[in-house]
Amino acid sequence: MMLSDDARVIAAIEKQAAKGASVEAVLASLRAGLSLDAFGLLMIGLPRKDLPALSKLLPRMAADETQRNFTGDAGVPLLVQTVSFVRALAYNYAALRNRSLSGARILDYGCGYGRITRMMYYYADPAKIWPVDPWDLAIDLCRDSGLLGNLAQSDYLPQSLPAPEGGIDVMFAFSVFTHTSRSATDAALAAMRKHIADDGLLAITIRSPEYWSADPQYAANAAQLTKQHAKDGFAFVAHPRNTVEGEATYGDTSMTLEFLAANYPDWKVVGTDWAMTDVYQRYVFLQPA
Numbered sequence: 001m002m003l004s005d006d007a008r009v010i011a012a013i014e015k016q017a018a019k020g021a022s023v024e025a026v027l028a029s030l031r032a033g034l035s036l037d038a039f040g041l042l043m044i045g046l047p048r049k050d051l052p053a054l055s056k057l058l059p060r061m062a063a064d065e066t067q068r069n070f071t072g073d074a075g076v077p078l079l080v081q082t083v084s085f086v087r088a089l090a091y092n093y094a095a096l097r098n099r100s101l102s103g104a105r106i107l108d109y110g111c112g113y114g115r116i117t118r119m120m121y122y123y124a125d126p127a128k129i130w131p132v133d134p135w136d137l138a139i140d141l142c143r144d145s146g147l148l149g150n151l152a153q154s155d156y157l158p159q160s161l162p163a164p165e166g167g168i169d170v171m172f173a174f175s176v177f178t179h180t181s182r183s184a185t186d187a188a189l190a191a192m193r194k195h196i197a198d199d200g201l202l203a204i205t206i207r208s209p210e211y212w213s214a215d216p217q218y219a220a221n222a223a224q225l226t227k228q229h230a231k232d233g234f235a236f237v238a239h240p241r242n243t244v245e246g247e248a249t250y251g252d253t254s255m256t257l258e259f260l261a262a263n264y265p266d267w268k269v270v271g272t273d274w275a276m277t278d279v280y281q282r283y284v285f286l287q288p289a
């Protein structure tokens with residue numbers, strides 16, 4: 001899978017790391033020498049016995065089982081989906097805000113085990129990246145793997161986030177608003193609004209109504225949920241084990257663009273996108289209104 005040119009670049013950077021180069025210097029060399037996909041392949045393969053110095057500086061990848069538990073897939077097939085989203089994020093940030101992701105201050109909302117945060121090192125140094133998640137298990141997984149950046153635990157119903165106010169250029173929440181209840185969605189969008197820069201961009205993913213008929217666990221009530229989606233612009237089924245303050249904040253969610261526009265007037269929907277790699281994650285781009 002890895003090209004011989006990439007292997008040579010990585011071997012040279014391993015030598016640089018072995019001589020004591022900083023993680024910032026190592027990341028700069030990796031960005032200059034590798035494509036985004038090659039960088040991703042390196043990241044998902046760590047730690048590696050043949051790369052002891054790089055394996056010490058960069059985070060260890062989560063176990064396949066952890067990857068599947070958080071995303072439904074693992075390894076290279078999951079990386080293909082991840083890269084697809086990251087390219088769409090970089091393209092839409094450039095197209096909508098006329099700026100490059102390189103050097104941006106980036107917040108990964110609901111980061112899980114740090115899947116997409118790892119890819120953000122291709123663009124920005126760890127000091128400029130804020131991975132946050134309310135689940136202690138997710139935070140423990142990130143910490144144990146040596147995930148780099150301003151990792152912090154957020155709240156399920158946040159009023160603000162552990163990040164600078166007005167100080168984030170790019171925020172994304174992948175496969176988060178596809179799961180949050182109405183009140184968790186409201187709280188998150190209000191909290192995120194406090195931290196986005198005036199010229200920033202937020203990318204979220206939402207589910208289309210087709211999701212309800214596609215997921216076999218909803219075979220019995222797909223028609224009713226599809227109807228609810230059409231009527232309210234929002235449909236949610238709680239996963240009963242996840243309750244916070246007596247309320248189920250997590251489950252499965254679909255919503256419309258009209259719902260976003262009508263209920264969150266301090267955000268403006270400025271673009272949408274999707275990728276064939278995962279049609280049930282529709283990307284929506286918002287900027288502060």
Ligand SMILES: C[S@@+](CC[C@H](N)C(=O)[O-])C[C@H]1O[C@@H](n2cnc3c(N)ncnc32)[C@H](O)[C@@H]1O
Pocket residue numbers: 070071109110111112113114115116133134135138155156157173174175176179180184188249250
């Ligand atoms: C399906 S996983 C996606 C993880 C990661 N974004 C990814 O794509 O690999 C959903 C994540 O959302 C987090 N989460 C759950 N409730 C949340 C809430 N109210 N606000 C933010 N994140 C939440 C979970 O802890 C979990 O890590």
